Amino acid sequence: MSGAAPDPAPRRHDDGPAVPAVLVARGIVKTFHDGEVDTEVLRGVDLEVRSGELVALMGPSGSGKSTLLSILGTLLRPTAGSVEITGREVTDLDERDLTRFRNRHLGFVFQLHHLLPDFTALENVLFPAWASRAWDAEDARERARELLDRVGLSPRRDYKARQLSGGQKQRVAVARALMMDPDVVLADEPTGNLDSETSEEVLDLLREMSEEQHTALLISTHDEGVARRCDRLLQMADGRLS
């Protein structure tokens, strides 16, 4: 497959058995149609990310990073190719099952944090649990409080999102992404809008929590410093991984 990144050697934790790939993408092609113009944004992408692994995805603007993350996050359907998450092929799921699958298995952290400004930090973290309808209300609150405590925002948990600073908002976004204990967290430029000190803090947080919860983390970034702190680096150019 052209442009595919070489498969990494199976990562071992503590010299134990090989860790299985939790996210597998094969031959991902994405073409956008605008009138008579077709734009091929992804041209056959293969990748695997293993449980607990931190992978950086770098590339210039327009190389297809965000589109790839959207497809891996089941927000966008590929024109061709397949995506398996926790061994389940997701590209042929219908809209309803896809929404449920996304809720249970995936977490997102975006560059602009995208919190709901009229809700408190605690409520923002609780939203995925509310949407799943699978949690006991008090259990969900307890879990959300723990996560906010973990990201150092216990004192701010009852603040409306609009009352928080940029770094605090991104910490809340990290806590929200981890609320459902997802198998994969996809982060699109999570430190893009933060100063270097806050970026470091957020990255440390993502790394620590990924290790604690064995969550696979795929981070799209322009920042080489961020990329260096990941387990593996994938370079993207012209819709291909190299």
Add this chain to the structure above:
Amino acid sequence: MPYELRVSLRYLTSSRLQTCLILAGVAVGILAFTFMAALINGLEVSLTEDVIGNIAHVTLEPPDRVPHVLPDPGDPFRPLAAVQRGSEPRPEIPDWRRLERQIEATPGVRTVAPQVTGNGFLHRGERLLPVAFTGAPRGKLSAIVDLEGHLVRGALPGSPEDLLIGVGVAEELGVTTGQRLLLESERGRRRSLTVRGIFDVGGMINDQAVFVDLATAQSLMELEGSVSKIGLKVDDIYDAPRLARRLAGATGLDAESWIEQNERLQEALTAQGNTGALIKLFSLLTIVIGIASVLLLSAVRRQAEIGILRSFGVSRRSVSVVFVLQGLLLGTVGSVLGAGAGWLFCRLLLELTRGPGGDPALPVDPSRGEYGMAILLATLAGALAAILPARRAATVDPVEVIQH
């Protein structure tokens, strides 16, 4: 609490000014709705009471004798015998006492008044006044028209020599109680009677009607032992046509309800009701348009939030529910406020426009403002108004709003 409701409430409370404005809009619409209902219904009651207050709800009379022909079996165009209408004796009900008891025992009948009615002249010296006279058994004179409640002088007739007249007749002839008048019937019979009482029920009755004892009317109309018709009041005036049909079948008499006797009134009330319904419909349409525009604006303004909700697993259906709930909440809360304001407005209007006689300028009936119906319809209107914004919100593409 379902989280969709939590989100709906938060969206509404976080845009306070906008929410207050649209609630005020819904409330004003419902105020107009309930005021129209109270006015139209009050007007209907007022007009109906004016019309039926002084007439029988059902009138039973001997059947009309239609002319009939006995044709020759060999030649259908050759009559063997013909019975003409004019050759029949005057319509009368000889066994009225039995029928009175039978009618009184019928469920739904409030009062029964056997009557002898006729036309005649009141003489006072050289002065003549055409009048319609009614005779009823003592104690039944007020069964149809509330004469007792509208006496302005004297008392009801207590003997066959007594006469009860209206204030118009008294004024026209220049008489008062205790004076004697001569009543001459259309049959040419005359009785000298004493004015026992004077009533004021309003309208033409004051100027044209006089009341006497049944025996006096029978004598004047040469109907000794009989009555010319039986009038009755019923408990439910709108049930009168059904009761009339039932009594006609049971007694063999012709029965007509006040509704059939006043078809023009019914037509006027129907036209008035249709006009009111149209105004109420416009009020509801205003509510639908108001809520829809506010929610559409909200759906556009909150696109990014909707996209992010969709990204972590909130279904399209739940997004739609959030907007439909907002429509329902705006419709319900706004209409409850509007219904309360409507009731208060009607009460104030009644109190502030009361004339010297105690009658309000507008016949508004605050108890008939159809408040429950208004709240129900406004709530449905709110849900209806939310459909388009909900569809719009549910189709937000999360990728597009997240990337931009």
